[in-house]
Amino acid sequence: MRNRQYIAAQAKIFKALGHPSRLLMVDALRDGEKCVCDLQALVGDDMSTVSRHLAVLREAGVVAADKRGTNIYYRLAICCLETFLDCTGKLVEQRALDQLGMLPKA
Amino acid sequence: MRNRQYIAAQAKIFKALGHPSRLLMVDALRDGEKCVCDLQALVGDDMSTVSRHLAVLREAGVVAADKRGTNIYYRLAICCLETFLDCTGKLVEQRALDQLGMLPKA
């Protein structure tokens, strides 16, 4: 099923992951759920900015939240991230190595 | 290795995939390499727009290109896309179903 709407919804997921702060938070959530305050401390942005980023991730379906006590805890809602992050990580490393390999030419 | 630069480079990959036209092209490339003209026909955008999108994908390391004869052929440069697209696809489907389930409430 490769139609436009389907692709657009998938693109939304990728887009949500396509920001350093958001990816950093998502990456941290691999260790388990965290409250907004934890995530704020992690990325160091203004609280309102963090909240907005989290909203983007929620709307894309990447994370889910639930309130317990005083805090709101976020957790991953996407199961397969692990392998893909490993994969993109390898790609990043490979490209870094390739670029080192290119340097001698200059 | 979860540092900022590394995360940023990974975010760049996600960002590149986070556009409907780009994801559509990437998805099409799962079937094998295609020339720019094929991809342009596929997404239906202006040729210059397609070219820009391809540049984004290239710079993120998602695709690679080589010229043969008159045309430039693009292919996937990222191996693990298959499983992740299946996964995000399932997520999209699940969310669509969930939303249908929500409707009766309204």
Added chain:
DNA sequence: TGTGTATTTTGTCAAAAAGACAAATAAACC
């Protein structure tokens, strides 16, 4: 060499996203 074809680059503009700050909300707890 000249010509047509495929692709990329650049200019310009409109639209979307990010970030900062203040204000609002909500819920827990005294």
Added chain:
DNA sequence: GGTTTATTTGTCTTTTTGACAAAATACACA
């Protein structure tokens, strides 16, 4: 009930992205 704490929302400014058109490049081939 009022205060504190955690989070979201409104609004504004700045930055980035995307689309289309026009110009430039590259290059195969007659």
